[in-house]
Amino acid sequence: MLRIKNLNAYYGxxxxxxxxxxxxxxxxxxxxxxxxxxxxxxxxxTICGIETRRKGxxxxxxxxxxxxxxxxxxxxxxTLTPEGRHLFPELTVRENLLLGAYAIxxxxxxxxxxxxxxFPRLKERLSQFAGTMSGGEQQMCAIGRALMSNPxxxxxxxxxxxxxxxxxxxxxxxxKKINKENGITVMVVEQNAxxxxxxxxxxxxxxxxxxxxxxxAKDMLRxxxxxxxxxxx
Amino acid sequence: MNxxxxxxxxxxxxxxxxxxxxxxxxxxxxVLRISGYENESYVEGVLILCMMWAAMTxxxxxxxxxxxxxxxxxxxxxxIAAYTSSMMNYYLGMSPWLGFLIAPIVAAVVGGLVAIPVLxxxxxxxxxxxxxxxxxxxxxxxxNLVDFTRGELGFWQMEAFDDVFGINMNGADKIPYYYLxxxxxxxxxxxxxxxxxxxxxxxxxxxxxxxEAAESLGVNSTEIKxxxxxxxxxxxxxxxVFYAHYMKILTPTDMFSQSMMTEFxxxxxxxxxxxxxxxxxxxxxxxxxxxxxxxxxxYKLLIYAAILMITTLLLPNGVMNSSRTLKLSLLGRLTxxxxxxxxxxxxxxxx
Numbered sequence: 001m002l003r004i005k006n007l008n009a010y011y012g013x014x015x016x017x018x019x020x021x022x023x024x025x026x027x028x029x030x031x032x033x034x035x036x037x038x039x040x041x042x043x044x045x046t047i048c049g050i051e052t053r054r055k056g057x058x059x060x061x062x063x064x065x066x067x068x069x070x071x072x073x074x075x076x077x078x079t080l081t082p083e084g085r086h087l088f089p090e091l092t093v094r095e096n097l098l099l100g101a102y103a104i105x106x107x108x109x110x111x112x113x114x115x116x117x118x119f120p121r122l123k124e125r126l127s128q129f130a131g132t133m134s135g136g137e138q139q140m141c142a143i144g145r146a147l148m149s150n151p152x153x154x155x156x157x158x159x160x161x162x163x164x165x166x167x168x169x170x171x172x173x174x175x176k177k178i179n180k181e182n183g184i185t186v187m188v189v190e191q192n193a194x195x196x197x198x199x200x201x202x203x204x205x206x207x208x209x210x211x212x213x214x215x216x217a218k219d220m221l222r223x224x225x226x227x228x229x230x231x232x233x
Numbered sequence: 234m235n236x237x238x239x240x241x242x243x244x245x246x247x248x249x250x251x252x253x254x255x256x257x258x259x260x261x262x263x264v265l266r267i268s269g270y271e272n273e274s275y276v277e278g279v280l281i282l283c284m285m286w287a288a289m290t291x292x293x294x295x296x297x298x299x300x301x302x303x304x305x306x307x308x309x310x311x312x313i314a315a316y317t318s319s320m321m322n323y324y325l326g327m328s329p330w331l332g333f334l335i336a337p338i339v340a341a342v343v344g345g346l347v348a349i350p351v352l353x354x355x356x357x358x359x360x361x362x363x364x365x366x367x368x369x370x371x372x373x374x375x376x377n378l379v380d381f382t383r384g385e386l387g388f389w390q391m392e393a394f395d396d397v398f399g400i401n402m403n404g405a406d407k408i409p410y411y412y413l414x415x416x417x418x419x420x421x422x423x424x425x426x427x428x429x430x431x432x433x434x435x436x437x438x439x440x441x442x443x444x445e446a447a448e449s450l451g452v453n454s455t456e457i458k459x460x461x462x463x464x465x466x467x468x469x470x471x472x473x474v475f476y477a478h479y480m481k482i483l484t485p486t487d488m489f490s491q492s493m494m495t496e497f498x499x500x501x502x503x504x505x506x507x508x509x510x511x512x513x514x515x516x517x518x519x520x521x522x523x524x525x526x527x528x529x530x531x532y533k534l535l536i537y538a539a540i541l542m543i544t545t546l547l548l549p550n551g552v553m554n555s556s557r558t559l560k561l562s563l564l565g566r567l568t569x570x571x572x573x574x575x576x577x578x579x580x581x582x583x584x
Contacts, residue, residue: 050445074451086446088439099439102432103451149451 001026001153001185002047007056009046009209016042016052017209024153029179029186031196031217033230034206040189041083043206044157048073048080060153074103077152083189084161085142089131093122093141096130100148108148115144118174136167143174147182154178156188160195168192172199193230197221205230251510258284258415262408277407279524281479284418285472287516290500291425291509292468295461298506299429301441302458303357305494306347306364309371310466312488314340314473316375319388319483329394329478337470344466348459355444365491372489387484394478410479417475421468426509428464433457438507503544505551514553 002024009017016039024030034040046052049070058065060076068076079100088096097115101108116123119140125133130141139159146154156175160168172195179186190196197203203220205213213225220226261280265273293307317339318332347367354360375382382388394402400409428434439447440454448454477483487493496519504515522540526533548555 048449050448069453070448071451071453074449080449082443082445082449086443086449088442088446090442091435091438095435095438099435099447099450099452102436102439145450 001028001061002187003057003059004047005057005059007043007046007054007058009042009052009054011042011052015209017046017054020056020206020209020211022204022211024185024187027179027183027185028202029175029188029200031200031203032187032189032206033191033193033196033203033220033226034189035191035230038206039209040191040206041157042209044080044083044155044189047155048078071103074149074151077150078155079146079149079151079153080155081142081146081157081159083157085138087130087138087142087145089129091130092127093130093133094126096141096145097122097148100145104149111148111150115147118147118177119144135163136170139163139167139171140174143171143178147178147184151184153185153187156186158189158191160190160192168195172196175199193226194221197226247510254513255419262411266408274407277411279521281407281411281414282524283517283520284414285475286496286500286520287513288414288418288421289469289472290497290504290512290516291421292465292472293497294501294506294508294512295425295428295437295465298501298508298511299434299437299441300458300461301357302351303361304347304351304364304462305361305491305498306367307465307469307497308491308493309347309368309489310340310344310469311473311476311493312371312375312483312485313343314470315477315483315488316382316388318474319391319477320382322392322478323388329392329474330397332474332478333471336474337467340470340473341463341467344462344469345459347466348462351462352455352458368489368491368494372485375485375489382485385484385486387482387487388477389482391478391481391483393481404479404481410475414475414479417471421471422509422513424464424468428461429507429509433460437461441507499541502551503541505553505555508551508553511551511553515551518552 002022004020004022007017007020007022008015020043022030022032022043032040032043042052046054047058047065049065049068054066056066060078063076065073065076073080088099091099097112098108101111121137122141122144125137130138133141143156143159146156159171159175163171175186175188176199178184188196188200197217197220200217203215203217204211205220205226213220213223215223221231258280262273262277265276270276289307289311293304296302296304296307314332314336317336318329321327321332321335322329347364351360351363354363376385378384379386393404394409394413396402402409404410428437436447436452436457439450439452440457444454500515500519501512502515503519504513505511519537523533523537526536529536544552
């Protein structure tokens, strides 16, 4: 589905990604691991074309996206949930969800109902300002908003950020459910390697802007290097 | 409690209130004329100012309130349109009515050109500096291009609007001007509230809250920003043309320095940003207060400042957003008491 070849990215003159190669197949959950400053968020932003200058090939279903502006990506079926959720705090939950379908010209009633069914908590809070919800609810709202455009490929940037451990588990259960039941391919960037590897099919480890390791998530979970670097064992 | 929250949300009440407001504005001159009130033209004069500043503040609120672009150059669009229309009249002898056709377009072009550099700036302080400088640059250019703009002397005694449909527009009777600005003001109010309610209105607020997320959802922020800059400048242009041929005096200092802009800020923030009622209320209230304090002369600014400070302290989101402020605090209290497990967990997780 997604093939990234020799991707280099720069903030001004500073290079942040070096010849990154990542492949995501249809129906997979792929996770990108990495510590602080490894370039995880930069990778996500670069794929979307936000903020960075980039060189290389980003092929999505056979189309090269390298010159596609950020706001067009959603029309190809790709949605990003940015790091720190980036909800619109002064808009209501309902408005947040509707904005998720901003670029979609089709009727959205069915999708809207489906999303609310998936997140019953949001249904209770439709007219509440998004900024007044708890962290977990905000993350649900961000994922719900991303699903409003009926994506085929969902990118999540650190969905566990600032959440309590049991909420993190809930969020990852939902990610699994989205993947299995809705058939959406997921790419998730995570610092919490343990839960990410348990959820994902395959994983990449990013360090200083380079891919250092890649493989089956279950194998990675047992790899001594990964255990030492990311799991603190 | 929920019913209370709902009451403050009542958009139907708001519709009725705004319809009533426009009806009253429409009827005031007629009532004054019939009753033979002796200060008729003074009252009309104050209301003309109110409507003009309200229209200006509304046009600026599209940029600042809805999109969070702290552009402090709204008076430039206003001034450029006023000067364009005056110069067309002075040098070419064109009718001021033609000013309405051409000058707002000139202002809109300037607005579009201003948008390009401003778009490259993300943080509010840089936008403020850049747009303030623009005002200064334009002021200095207009002061020093003496052959063209008559410098600090400015333009005065411009022609009034020509008579139309047998209505005398010489200005002795304020009623024609009153209805002229009433039409401009109503049109701008209508356009602003339509934009706010549209698909793009939601996208504008999204850009304000998080441009990154908005773009990832398919909002073309560059396009929307340029469009709104152009629309906003176009609307300010209409007010500028009206001002030129109503006040009949233009100087670079009056038109392009920050003092006028400061009033728009006060009116908008006082009334409540990102609403249609806010800027209108702020403009009317503050203009009327300023006028009614004329008698107190020396203490005028002191009282004005006190009113501004007290209201911003008590109603930080502006007078017309006070229901929202209240709603937020009510909801805050509600969730504090009826806290769910996940809230507590989340707090524990954050700590």
